[in-house]
Amino acid sequence: MDSARALPPSLLGLEIYLLSRVGKVARGRFADRLAARGLRLWHMAVLAALADFGPHMQRDLGIRLDIHPSDVAKIVDELAGAGQVERTRDPADRRRMSVRITRSGRALLRALEQEAGQVRDEILAPLSQQERIMLADIMLRLFGHAHLDTGTD
Secondary structure, three states: OHHHHHHOOHHHOOHHHEEEEEEEHHHHHHHHHHHOOOHHHHHHHHHHHHHHHOOOEEEHHHHHHHOHHHHHHHHHHHHHOOOOOEEEEEOOOEEEEEEEEEEEHHHHHHHHHHHHHHHHHHOOOOOOHHHHHHHHHHHHHHHHHHHHHHOEE
């Protein structure tokens, strides 16, 4: 880093600042890979939720992922248009839509997970395997704690 871009030591001493900056770089790199496929992180989140938890009512999917209902509708529309998910009307309530991942959606999710792994490997390159395991554990604990404090998932 050249002297014109050197950051103040007081910032480099703030873990919250470092977490933010590393997160921004990681998210940006992954967002670029997603964008090359015409996707955003929410597309992957929807596919992951459906793969992990099974079919969902569209409204419940939004609640689980904390996505506004109109945004969920748009994301599901895009994924359905590409054959990644299928929607069906609830026979008990025609206003409700059930969403499930397709075989093609599962294949896409696996490819996106590989892309995420490549970005992870780029970002975590300076760490040993043991340090990566420790970091993953620490991050999960921090994530859980932060979400308990905010009341969001």
